[in-house]
Amino acid sequence: xxxxxxxxxxxxxxxxxxxxxxxxxxxxxxxxxxxxxxxxxxxxxxxxxxxxxxxxxxxxxxxxxxxxxxxxxxxxxxxxxxxxxxxxxxxxxxxxxxxxxxxxxxxxxxxxxxxxxxxxxxxxxxxxxxxxxxxxxxxxxxxxxxxxxxxxxxxxxxxxxxxxxxxxxxxxxxxxxxxxxxxxxxxxxxxxxxxxxxxxxxxxxxxxxxxxxxxxxxxxxxxxxxxxxxxxxxxxxxxxxxxxxxxxxxxxxxxxxxxxxxxxxxxxxxxxxxxxxxxxxxxxxxxxxxxxxxxxxxxxxxxxxxxxxxxxxxxxxxxxxxxxxxxxxxxxxxxxxxxxxxxxxxxxxxxxxxxxxxxxxxxxxxxxxxxxxxxxx
Numbered sequence: 001x002x003x004x005x006x007x008x009x010x011x012x013x014x015x016x017x018x019x020x021x022x023x024x025x026x027x028x029x030x031x032x033x034x035x036x037x038x039x040x041x042x043x044x045x046x047x048x049x050x051x052x053x054x055x056x057x058x059x060x061x062x063x064x065x066x067x068x069x070x071x072x073x074x075x076x077x078x079x080x081x082x083x084x085x086x087x088x089x090x091x092x093x094x095x096x097x098x099x100x101x102x103x104x105x106x107x108x109x110x111x112x113x114x115x116x117x118x119x120x121x122x123x124x125x126x127x128x129x130x131x132x133x134x135x136x137x138x139x140x141x142x143x144x145x146x147x148x149x150x151x152x153x154x155x156x157x158x159x160x161x162x163x164x165x166x167x168x169x170x171x172x173x174x175x176x177x178x179x180x181x182x183x184x185x186x187x188x189x190x191x192x193x194x195x196x197x198x199x200x201x202x203x204x205x206x207x208x209x210x211x212x213x214x215x216x217x218x219x220x221x222x223x224x225x226x227x228x229x230x231x232x233x234x235x236x237x238x239x240x241x242x243x244x245x246x247x248x249x250x251x252x253x254x255x256x257x258x259x260x261x262x263x264x265x266x267x268x269x270x271x272x273x274x275x276x277x278x279x280x281x282x283x284x285x286x287x288x289x290x291x292x293x294x295x296x297x298x299x300x301x302x303x304x305x306x307x308x309x310x311x312x313x314x315x316x317x318x319x320x321x322x323x324x325x326x327x328x329x330x331x332x333x334x335x336x337x338x339x340x341x342x343x344x345x346x347x348x349x350x351x352x353x354x355x356x357x358x359x360x361x362x363x364x365x366x367x368x369x370x371x372x373x374x375x376x377x
Contacts, residue, residue: 212243
């Protein structure tokens with residue numbers, strides 16, 4: 001029996017949690033015998049990864065992240081033409097822009113089944129009100145072209161239902177998962193990770209892995225953390241990642257005179273390998289879905305200090321990790337100080353995080369559930 005042709009489509013091909021999911025899921029589907037094609041816009045990372053494992057990955061001309069009608073319309077035309085040529089049985093849309101444009105293109109190209117996997121609603125971001133309105137109305141209007149929407153956690157499903165986002169067959173929750181054997185096998189030792197990154201072995205490190213996007217809130221985090229770090233010469237901040245906000249982050253470091261205690265490593269291939277270099281994982285975002293960086297930190301037995309956005313509370317509640325309100329500097333500052341004062345309990349918190357991953361978030365379950373959702377019933 002011929003296996004269905006599944007197209008996985010995403011807005012950007014740059015490194016990131018959702019991009020990694022698309023690649024891993026495409027590879028898993030290929031191993032299961034499915035005919036898989038990946039579509040993506042600007043960037044090269046995803047194309048390079050797919051080429052390494054011989055997965056067809058095609059570029060969608062003009063497709064980019066921002067709302068730009070003079071580029072969005074040509075991108076929609078290109079995407080429609082690609083789908084008419086490919087004639088997939090299923091399209092699995094990932095990310096907000098692809099969710100909107102991809103569902104319209106799928107309708108025009110008569111794709112039989114449309115699945116939309118949303119990592120976090122764009123209209124919840126700290127952006128201009130006109131942008132929020134555009135995202136919300138676009139999600140409502142294009143929901144009619146989608147058979148099913150997949151959210152990462154129950155709160156995002158509840159928000160969609162409250163906002164009258166109604167796909168044809170309803171909304172499903174499928175949490176992200178991680179490949180524990182792979183993470184454990186590839187993770188560096190603490191000493192090796194610190195040696196490669198150039199971190200003193202005796203320094204207490206607040207570590208972050210994140211793209212330098214505005215939603216990660218990194219410049220504000222550095223300014224908030226400054227008094228704690230300045231008062232603790234043995235403490236430091238390490239941020240692994242890259243992106244458009246690097247100048248703002250560097251400016252924050254300069255303004256706080258913390259150049260000797262803050263390290264920006266740039267992009268690191270398989271960044272999760274370096275998690276052992278951290279003492280506490282910090283993610284101060286203003287908006288998230290269910291971030292792989294937090295899942296991977298939990299798998300590495302790290303205590304986490306994160307903002308109460310997306311799935312964070314659902315993932316971490318009861319573990320002893322620190323969950324603080326977003327954009328509340330005093331709460332974040334207090335939590336940073338507490339981790340320094342309560343170092344003796346950090347091992348227990350990290351172990352609790354690891355048990356959550358083992359029990360609730362195995363990668364194989366995630367992929368199996370996505371496949372069952374993709375296939376026509």
